[in-house]
Amino acid sequence: MGDRVLPHVVVIGGGFGGLRAAQVLRGRPVRVTLVDRHNHHVFQPLLYQVATAGLSPAEIAAPIRWILRRAANVRVLLGNVTSIDAAGKAIRMMPKNAEAHFWLAESLRMSKKYEQARTEYLDYLRLSDFDSKLAGKMNYYVLGFLAGLGKKKRAAQQDIWKDLRSLAYFGVGDCERLLSNPDAAIDYYLKSLSFDPEDPLVHYASGLAYYRKAEITQSAATLPEARKHFEAMLKLNSDLAQAQTAKKYLAAINATLASR
Numbered sequence: 001m002g003d004r005v006l007p008h009v010v011v012i013g014g015g016f017g018g019l020r021a022a023q024v025l026r027g028r029p030v031r032v033t034l035v036d037r038h039n040h041h042v043f044q045p046l047l048y049q050v051a052t053a054g055l056s057p058a059e060i061a062a063p064i065r066w067i068l069r070r071a072a073n074v075r076v077l078l079g080n081v082t083s084i085d086a087a088g089k090a091i092r093m094m095p096k097n098a099e100a101h102f103w104l105a106e107s108l109r110m111s112k113k114y115e116q117a118r119t120e121y122l123d124y125l126r127l128s129d130f131d132s133k134l135a136g137k138m139n140y141y142v143l144g145f146l147a148g149l150g151k152k153k154r155a156a157q158q159d160i161w162k163d164l165r166s167l168a169y170f171g172v173g174d175c176e177r178l179l180s181n182p183d184a185a186i187d188y189y190l191k192s193l194s195f196d197p198e199d200p201l202v203h204y205a206s207g208l209a210y211y212r213k214a215e216i217t218q219s220a221a222t223l224p225e226a227r228k229h230f231e232a233m234l235k236l237n238s239d240l241a242q243a244q245t246a247k248k249y250l251a252a253i254n255a256t257l258a259s260r
Contacts (some may be wrong), residue, residue: 006029006030006031007029007030007031007143008030008031008032008033009021009025009030009031009032009033010032010033010034010035011032011034011035011155012035012036013034013035013036014038014064014076016032018034018036019034019064019067019068022034022068022071022074023068024069025071025073025074025075026068026070026071026072026073026074027072028073028075031073032073032074032075033074033075033076033077034064034068034074034075034076034077035076035077035078035079036064036076036077036078036079037063037078037079037080038059038064038078039063039064039076039078043100055152056257064076065199074090076104080139096124096127096128097127098124098128099124099164101120101121101123101124101127102120102121102124102128102164102167102168103256104120105117105118105119105120105121105123105124105168105171105172106167106171106217108120109121109171109175114174114175114178114179115175115179117171117172117175118172118175118176118179119144119168121168121171121172121175122172124164124168125165125168125172128161128165128168129166138190149232162195162196163195163196165195166192166193166195166196166199166202167192169188169189169191169193169195170188170189170199170201170202173185173187173188173189173191173192173202173205173209174185174205176188177205177208177209177212180212180216182209182210182212182213182216182255183213185205185209185212186206186209186210186213189202189205189206189209190206193206198236199236200232200233200236200237200240201233201240201242203229203232203233203236204229204230204231204233204240204246205227205230206226207226207227207228207229207230207233207246207249208226208249210223210225210226210229211226211249211253220257220260221257223253223256223257224257226249227250227253227254227257229251230246230247230249230250230253233246234246234247234250
C-alpha cells in the first residue's frame with residue numbers, strides 16, 4: 001500500500017497522552033505526525049525532585065524523537081498548533097461528516113472562539129446518531145486503535161461514540177460556562193456525566209458552573225451542588241492540576257454555608 005493512500009493521524013502534543021497515542025499506532029497502517037512546541041518530553045511527576053535538587057533536569061527529560069525512534073511510521077515536528085483547518089475543509093467537502101464538526105469544535109474552543117465552537121459541537125451532536133446509517137460510515141481513524149483499525153466491531157464503535165458524545169457535551173457545556181451561561185452549562189455537563197459519570201474534569205467544570213450561578217444569583221442555593229462536584233473530582237483524581245483550585249472553592253463554599 002503506498003504512503004499516499006494511508007490515513008494520516010496528527011497527534012498534538014508530546015505529553016503522556018500524545019506519546020501513548022503515537023506508541024499505540026506504531027507499525028499500524030497509518031501515517032502519524034506528532035507536533036509539539038518542545039523537542040523533549042518532561043516526566044512532570046518528578047519535577048518536584050528537580051526543584052529540591054534530588055534529580056537533574058536531564059534525568060526527567062528525553063527527546064521525543066528518541067522516545068519514538070522505533071516507530072518508523074511516526075514523524076515528529078517542532079511547532080505550535082493554533083487551529084485545525086483540516087476539520088473545516090472536511091466540513092466543506094462532507095457537511096454531514098459528524099466527526100469533522102467535533103474536531104473543528106475542539107479547535108475553536110481551544111482558540112477561545114466559544115460561540116463558534118458551540119455551534120460546531122451542536123452540529124456534531126445532531127449528526128452523530130449511532131443507530132442511524134451515518135454511524136456505520138463514521139471514520140474512527142483518530143481513535144481507531146480502540147476499535148482495531150479497520151476491524152471494527154459494533155461494541156467498539158459504540159464505546160468510541162459514547163466517549164466522543166461525552167466529550168462533545170462537555171465541550172458545549174464549557175462554551176456556555178465561559179460565555180457566562182451557567183444554567184445551560186450545567187445541563188450539558190450533566191448530559192456528559194450520563195455517558196461517563198467518573199470523569200473528574202467534568203465534575204470540576206460542573207462545580208465551577210454551580211459556583212458561578214451562585215455568584216450571579218447572589219444565592220447560596222447551588223453551593224451544595226458545587227461542593228458535591230468538587231468533592232467528586234478530588235475523590236476521582238486528586239492529582240489533577242485543578243485539584244488545588246477545587247480545594248480553594250471547597251473552603252470558600254464551606255465557610256459560606258457555615259455562616260448561614
